[in-house]
Amino acid sequence: GENVEQHPSTLSVQEGDSAVIKCTYSDSASNYFPWYKQELGKRPQLIIDIRSNVGEKKDQRIAVTLNKTAKHFSLHITETQPEDSAVYFCAASINSGYALNFGKGTSLLVTP
Amino acid sequence: GAVVSQHPSWVICKSGTSVKIECRSLDFQATTMFWYRQFPKQSLMLMATSNEGSKATYEQGVEKDKFLINHASLTLSTLTVTSAHPEDSSFYICTGGGAGGETQYFGPGTRLLVL
Numbered sequence: 491g492e493n494v495e496q497h498p499s500t501l502s503v504q505e506g507d508s509a510v511i512k513c514t515y516s517d518s519a520s521n522y523f524p525w526y527k528q529e530l531g532k533r534p535q536l537i538i539d540i541r542s543n544v545g546e547k548k549d550q551r552i553a554v555t556l557n558k559t560a561k562h563f564s565l566h567i568t569e570t571q572p573e574d575s576a577v578y579f580c581a582a583s584i585n586s587g588y589a590l591n592f593g594k595g596t597s598l599l600v601t602p
Numbered sequence: 603g604a605v606v607s608q609h610p611s612w613v614i615c616k617s618g619t620s621v622k623i624e625c626r627s628l629d630f631q632a633t634t635m636f637w638y639r640q641f642p643k644q645s646l647m648l649m650a651t652s653n654e655g656s657k658a659t660y661e662q663g664v665e666k667d668k669f670l671i672n673h674a675s676l677t678l679s680t681l682t683v684t685s686a687h688p689e690d691s692s693f694y695i696c697t698g699g700g701a702g703g704e705t706q707y708f709g710p711g712t713r714l715l716v717l
Contacts, residue, residue: 533708
């Protein structure tokens with residue numbers, strides 16, 4: 491089955507700096523790669539996703555890159571703000587309608 | 603976007619009792635829904651795939667006789683934790699949608715505490 495590895499497990503940055511979280515996956519059949527933000531006690535919220543036919547996608551301060559050959563994808567957050575502090579999960583799946591395989595999560599702390 | 607609701611949002615029960623969690627798709631029909639479990643400070647782990655009108659598919663290590671899933675309609679899937687024990691205390695989340703390339707939506711989750 492699919493195995494998703496996520497690094498780092500914790501990340502602390504100063505407000506205004508950039509944050510990068512990296513994930514690798516094992517199943518070459520995976521074509522859908524969403525990123526979720528989870529605040530304490532709440533459900534995961536989709537913040538951005540990318541499909542295998544695209545190498546990069548950007549939405550304001552958030553961007554995701556995908557390298558299918560190397561089987562890795564990354565989340566980039568620019569100009570971080572304290573409200574970006576949360577746990578971020580990457581996931582991989584065959585498609586958006588299929589079960590998601592999650593990474594172990596990255597706890598991001600943005601200090602003022 | 604699509605909306606998934608869950609009920610109850612939290613439940614406390616005694617060891618040995620059964621707890622039923624409902625997951626509803628409010629504005630779309632879900633032939634498939636997924637149930638995940640999240641222990642404190644851990645990731646989400648897929649428990650089972652709930653299929654409308656047929657048996658659920660369970661992930662390895664998940665006891666199908668303990669975690670009963672029923673998906674009798676296109677808008678409702680239920681997860682029953684039978685004879686709950688303290689180690690079943692967790693955050694249970696369902697998801698639905700995603701068909702046709704659309705985004706999959708998470709329910710708000712149910713926090714279960716077994717005493």
